[in-house]
Amino acid sequence: MEKRNDDMFLKAVFPGKYIQGEGALDELPRIVKLLGKRGLILASRTVKNKILAAHTKELAAEKIAIEEFQRECCEKELSRLAEIISRNKIDILVGMGGGKTIDTAKIASDRAGIPVIIVPTIASTDAPCSGCAVIYSEDGVFESVYYQKMNPQVVLVDTGVIANAPTRFLVSGMGDALATWFEARSCERTKSKNECGGLSTMTGLNLAKLCYDTLLTYGSAAKLANEKHIVTPAFNHIVEANILLSGIGFESSGLAAAHSIHNGLTALEETHSFYHGEKVAFGTLTGLHLTDASPVEINSAFSFCEEIGLPTTFADIGLQSPPIEANC
Numbered sequence: 497m498e499k500r501n502d503d504m505f506l507k508a509v510f511p512g513k514y515i516q517g518e519g520a521l522d523e524l525p526r527i528v529k530l531l532g533k534r535g536l537i538l539a540s541r542t543v544k545n546k547i548l549a550a551h552t553k554e555l556a557a558e559k560i561a562i563e564e565f566q567r568e569c570c571e572k573e574l575s576r577l578a579e580i581i582s583r584n585k586i587d588i589l590v591g592m593g594g595g596k597t598i599d600t601a602k603i604a605s606d607r608a609g610i611p612v613i614i615v616p617t618i619a620s621t622d623a624p625c626s627g628c629a630v631i632y633s634e635d636g637v638f639e640s641v642y643y644q645k646m647n648p649q650v651v652l653v654d655t656g657v658i659a660n661a662p663t664r665f666l667v668s669g670m671g672d673a674l675a676t677w678f679e680a681r682s683c684e685r686t687k688s689k690n691e692c693g694g695l696s697t698m699t700g701l702n703l704a705k706l707c708y709d710t711l712l713t714y715g716s717a718a719k720l721a722n723e724k725h726i727v728t729p730a731f732n733h734i735v736e737a738n739i740l741l742s743g744i745g746f747e748s749s750g751l752a753a754a755h756s757i758h759n760g761l762t763a764l765e766e767t768h769s770f771y772h773g774e775k776v777a778f779g780t781l782t783g784l785h786l787t788d789a790s791p792v793e794i795n796s797a798f799s800f801c802e803e804i805g806l807p808t809t810f811a812d813i814g815l816q817s818p819p820i821e822a823n824c
Contacts, residue, residue: 507694508748511614511625512649514740518656518727521547524590524615525558527650531611532588535560538577538601540593543617547657548592560590569596569603570634577604586610594665595621595772599629606644613650617657618665619735621672621772624651625743628691638762643691655727655735663722664771664805669738670715671777671806674797675754676745677708678780682787683750690750700748707741710734712796715804753783766814770807777806778813 515523528535537560539548544564548555555562563580566573581589581604589608591601592615602623605612614624623629627647631639658666680701683690690696710733718734721727757779761767767775781801784794801808810818 505694506697507690507692508697508700508744509627509647509692510744510748511647511651514625514651514653516653516655516732516736516740519654520652521615521654521657524613524652525555525560527613527652528560528588528590529558531613531649532586533559534584534586535588535590536581536584536586537562537590537592538565538597538604539563540565540597540617543593543597547617561586565593565597565600567596568632568634568636569600569630570632570639572634573600574604574607574631578607581608581610588613590615592617594618595623596632598623599631602627602629602644602648603631603642606642606646611649613652614648615652615654616739617654618661619653619658619669619738620665621669622676622739622742622746624648624653624739626691626747628747632762636762636768638759651739653735653739655732658735659722659727659731660725661722663719666722666734666738667719667804667806668771668773669742670711670734670804671771671773671775671780671801673707673711673738673742673773674800674806675751675776675780675783676742676749677704678783678787678789678797679752679754680704680745680749682752682783688750688752691747696749700745703741704745704749707737707745710737710741712800715800719804753786754779757782761813764815766816770813774807775813777801778808781808 588611589601589605590613591598598614616624627644629642684696714730714733717730721731754776758775761775807813
């Protein structure tokens with residue numbers, strides 16, 4: 497049989513199950529038991545102390561242990577976690593917290609060959625639904641993208657938890673999601689491969705566009721709801737856009753200039769205090785100029801960033817005097 501070039505196939509990926517709503521965290525023990533017998537939650541320090549502390553006995557009764565994430569998704573942390581999984585015969589891993597906690601859980605579960613449940617406690621990136629993760633150095637500099645064999649089995653989103661997180665996280669998530677449509681469109685126009693190694697489906701492209709439309713329609717209202725720590729329809733829409741629509745959209749349609757610019761910015765120490773989505777938003781605006789987008793489109797994206805508080809200048813991401821080096 498003649499071998500075909502599968503780079504030209506249409507490809508899309510999705511999480512096995514997506515659950516979103518107030519109080520959804522109560523479903524976690526039941527879902528863990530559906531997938532394994534001995535579970536481990538990898539949780540950030542804040543999550544461990546402020547969210548899981550009240551559930552310690554309940555989780556222990558279900559043979560679900562808690563391990564504190566050590567701040568960076570790097571090989572040192574991955575090796576530490578692999579040893580814990582092996583020693584304790586863990587057969588289901590839960591990643592609970594922000595983007596780097598989630599990425600570490602996804603990679604560790606993939607290497608161990610066990611299912612993973614992702615429980616984002618902030619809506620700051622589109623990492624929860626994806627089958628890829630970023631590995632950094634111990635100092636937080638981008639090193640590589642790691643692709644898992646499968647996307648997470650379950651993504652569990654408790655909007656009550658997310659509504660009580662600092663608003664800056666939700667805004668950063670909107671910055672990450674802002675890039676989704678523009679990068680998807682760029683990949684579709686140039687027939688570039690998506691993160692699945694193929695071409696985008698109509699589903700991927702339309703979800704990416706819906707993501708952008710949702711941001712412009714509900715972004716400001718969702719930010720206001722987050723500031724008041726309440727769950728409203730607008731807040732629900734933006735959480736879904738940040739996590740599900742952007743997650744499927746970027747992975748099934750592709751990445752372009754915005755994320756490349758973000759990766760380069762991580763090498764500059766001045767930017768380390770800024771979140772992933774904040775730097776991606778800056779990269780999105782830059783990418784629109786690089787691709788000669790229409791003034792109307794550039795103004796629309798720029799105005800959105802200004803309205804909800806995303807970076808629009810070098811100074812906004814800590815680069816008061818950005819280094820300019822020309823290598824010919």
